Amino acid sequence: GARAGGARNFHSASARGCKRLRLWRRCTLLFVLFWAACWLVGSTFLFLLHRGVFSERCTDEQSRRILARLCLDYSKGVLTGDLCEDLCVAQKLVYKQCLYYDRGKKVIQADWKGQPVILKSKKEIFSSYQHLRFLDEMETQDVPEAELLLMAALEVKNVLGLELSNNTMGPLWTRRRGLHWKAQVASMWSLLQQEEYIYFSLLQDFSKHVLRIIGSCGHFYAVEYLTAGHAWHKTIFPLEDAVGPSFTSSKSKAKAITDIALSFLDMVNHFDNDFSHRLHLCDIKPENFAIRNDLTVVAIDVDMAFFEPKMRDILEQNCTGDDDCNFFDCFSKCDLRIKKCGAQRANNNLQVICDKIFRHWFPPNLKGPTISFPLQLQLQKAVHECAKHGPEDLTEHQKTSLNSLSELHHLLQASQRELQKADG
Numbered sequence: 005g006a007r008a009g010g011a012r013n014f015h016s017a018s019a020r021g022c023k024r025l026r027l028w029r030r031c032t033l034l035f036v037l038f039w040a041a042c043w044l045v046g047s048t049f050l051f052l053l054h055r056g057v058f059s060e061r062c063t064d065e066q067s068r069r070i071l072a073r074l075c076l077d078y079s080k081g082v083l084t085g086d087l088c089e090d091l092c093v094a095q096k097l098v099y100k101q102c103l104y105y106d107r108g109k110k111v112i113q114a115d116w117k118g119q120p121v122i123l124k125s126k127k128e129i130f131s132s133y134q135h136l137r138f139l140d141e142m143e144t145q146d147v148p149e150a151e152l153l154l155m156a157a158l159e160v161k162n163v164l165g166l167e168l169s170n171n172t173m174g175p176l177w178t179r180r181r182g183l184h185w186k187a188q189v190a191s192m193w194s195l196l197q198q199e200e201y202i203y204f205s206l207l208q209d210f211s212k213h214v215l216r217i218i219g220s221c222g223h224f225y226a227v228e229y230l231t232a233g234h235a236w237h238k239t240i241f242p243l244e245d246a247v248g249p250s251f252t253s254s255k256s257k258a259k260a261i262t263d264i265a266l267s268f269l270d271m272v273n274h275f276d277n278d279f280s281h282r283l284h285l286c287d288i289k290p291e292n293f294a295i296r297n298d299l300t301v302v303a304i305d306v307d308m309a310f311f312e313p314k315m316r317d318i319l320e321q322n323c324t325g326d327d328d329c330n331f332f333d334c335f336s337k338c339d340l341r342i343k344k345c346g347a348q349r350a351n352n353n354l355q356v357i358c359d360k361i362f363r364h365w366f367p368p369n370l371k372g373p374t375i376s377f378p379l380q381l382q383l384q385k386a387v388h389e390c391a392k393h394g395p396e397d398l399t400e401h402q403k404t405s406l407n408s409l410s411e412l413h414h415l416l417q418a419s420q421r422e423l424q425k426a427d428g
């Protein structure tokens with residue numbers, strides 16, 4: 005009896021417990037939903053705030069005021085540039101909207117002769133840039149060209165960590181003698197203080213994977229408008245925006261992604277080999293790349309791009325373990341005997357692109373009707389292998405990376421052929 009009673013007691017207790025549990029569960033569910041909603045609203049708000057959408061500095065009014073001020077300075081002969089006439093007089097360069105504002109950095113979308121362009125400056129106001137005092141003292145045009153070139157070269161050396169020969173400085177220093185030479189020098193000096201401008205203008209002629217600079221007016225420079233990537237987007241790049249609504253079928257999407265992936269590989273190869281020093285990308289994420297209409301991949305954010313000599317300086321730190329040798333997507337190993345990080349980067353651009361970009365496209369269980377199954381499987385495996393940590397020995401590692409690159413290239417071309425064949 006005692007046992008049965010005990011059991012019954014236990015039973016009713018557990019029934020009550022169950023009811024409470026169910027109630028609790030429902031409450032928890034409500035609570036979780038409520039919490040998720042709060043989180044969503046809050047983070048969207050913060051995101052928009054961060055993007056500067058709510059910031060008073062990114063309103064149309066404020067942006068127009070900034071451009072009006074630029075044009076006033078232009079009319080006074082304080083600054084100049086090849087786009088000033090179109091912006092301030094001919095009205096061929098027209099403000100559209102503010103895209104981004106953060107601590108002075110301004111990104112504006114505009115329309116130039118019917119095509120969209122981006123206007124950028126690290127600081128809003130011309131006078132916030134460092135001023136060349138000697139310009140006030142000089143009256144003649146005869147500031148020695150050589151001296152100006154030297155100043156530009158020093159600035160470039162600071163930013164890139166490279167010494168360039170005089171003739172490759174050309175894109176940065178195209179001064180025309182004549183009227184408004186002070187405005188010309190002052191404008192160029194404000195542009196030279198923007199690292200991104202230095203990268204883009206020096207690499208222009210050598211690389212299709214670098215943002216095109218269209219022109220400048222004062223401290224603002226214009227670059228081509230592209231379709232930027234987003235981590236949350238299913239295909240990373242919104243293909244409809246880049247190449248039009250014909251890219252909606254899953255096959256044409258697969259084709260486009262294959263082309264973009266091949267362009268990524270071309271970029272990796274190019275940044276590794278075609279400059280006098282290797283170019284390391286230390287912040288690889290969808291947002292920092294964009295595509296042109298022809299599906300070329302372009303690096304649009306070079307804040308974390310470093311040529312080999314500067315990369316070595318950055319990596320070579322004191323350390324007590326490997327963790328001290330990480331610099332965003334670039335890392336080396338800690339040599340415990342001398343407590344110093346290796347100067348040579350232990351991973352490479354390809355590995356990180358495989359890990360952070362290609363994995364999105366070739367996930368481990370993609371089963372589409374687009375590419376044949378064996379090929380899909382091979383691609384997944386190749387991407388996985390490519391993203392893996394390489395061998396400790398750095399020359400060995402370089403070899404495996406080269407193999408990875410050529411295997412991926414081969415597989416992507418095979419996919420391209422398959423998709424092409426299915427067309428006919």
Ligand SMILES: Nc1ncnc2c1ncn2[C@@H]1O[C@H](COP(=O)(O)OP(=O)(O)OP(=O)(O)O)[C@@H](O)[C@H]1O
Nearest residue numbers: 103104106111122227228229230231232304305307
């Ligand atoms: N060429 C471009 N075409 C289209 N959109 C662009 C282009 N350049 C920038 N954008 C948009 O403007 C935003 C901000 O530009 P940018 O990448 O220069 O700033 P950021 O580097 O993200 O800023 P921060 O240096 O503060 O991190 C980008 O996230 C992108 O959405």
Ligand SMILES: *[C@@H]1O[C@H](CO)[C@@H](O)[C@H](O)[C@H]1NC(C)=O
Nearest residue numbers: 149150151153168169170171
């Ligand atoms: C660059 O030009 C300056 C001035 O003309 C000259 O002094 C310097 O030697 C040149 N440097 C190189 C690397 O050619």
Ligand SMILES: *[C@@H]1O[C@H](CO)[C@@H](O)[C@H](O)[C@H]1NC(C)=O
Nearest residue numbers: 320321322323342343344345
């Ligand atoms: C690194 O270590 C050396 C020797 O132990 C020391 O002299 C130097 O100041 C350290 N550098 C930094 C940046 O901590």
